[in-house]
Amino acid sequence: MAENRVIDTKRVFSGRVINLDVDTVSLANGVEINLEIIRHPGASAVVPLIMDPDPKVILLRQFRHAAGDTIWEIPAGVLEKGEKPEDCAVRELAEESGARAGKIEHLSTILTTPGFTNEVIHLFLATEIEMGVASPEDDEQLETEVRTWGEVMEMIENGTIRDAKTISALLLTKNRLRL
């Protein structure tokens, strides 16, 4: 499919994590429009899977101002400058949950909402977990909770888990491991 031709781009806002640009674009069909784009540095997220011997997952209860609610998530965070996605996943797992992973594998890299942002989240599965003490940042409001695999699947089915990266990563894990 033909690409767009960008005629002009304006940086409208520079924030802590995101920047907002307005691009004036000529579409392949000749239509000319302004498109709002949130530029984001990208992030990693990780499913911490404990085999005990039955599978369990470390989840976070995190207050998210944008969602206006405390929601269920897997550990995740924004990539630091030059940081590899896998290193970010390992770091965020340790900071947010205290856990260390003996093994980490890539599940997929998702576009969170490609209608208005270039944000990608690299999804990982962490196994051979050693529990430890979390060290969240000052502006993070979170608690860890361990749930069985059956409970987690029920939380997805009944709408308790609503975060897209968390649903995607958990169901990709289910497929990968045939859980």
Add this chain to the structure above:
Amino acid sequence: MAENRVIDTKRVFSGRVINLDVDTVSLANGVEINLEIIRHPGASAVVPLIMDPDPKVILLRQFRHAAGDTIWEIPAGVLEKGEKPEDCAVRELAEESGARAGKIEHLSTILTTPGFTNEVIHLFLATEIEMGVASPEDDEQLETEVRTWGEVMEMIENGTIRDAKTISALLLTKNRLRL
């Protein structure tokens, strides 16, 4: 978990689909920070499942300027003012793919990326599909493609499908129907 106290909110930008606010917030732990929030009207997305008799899915190939690429998605679109999520799903399905659904059911309502936006996408499963002619809007660049269920699962596993709402909705469908 305690909620944040919003001390101030500023509308920084009003766009075609999204608005950007900066909220000054006092967290429950006493920390005061500025948070960037993209306010979004919400959207619906729908898995059009054809039983022929083996399951097939109508997918879209859509150029997304923000992602800088042509990506695979299920039909989706932004809620119009006062529009019910289910009605939006039916409308977008017809506009983008030409298909009409005899039956539509709710799968889940996801938060696309709750770190910086309040956007929710209501996910639906459409069955008893009748094919028709698409009528996309001027600024939409898309083509429909029908894929077997096996092909769709392979496209998720190998990273060809990267859109979070699409992965979530397809894997929720797999769970729901035990496909």
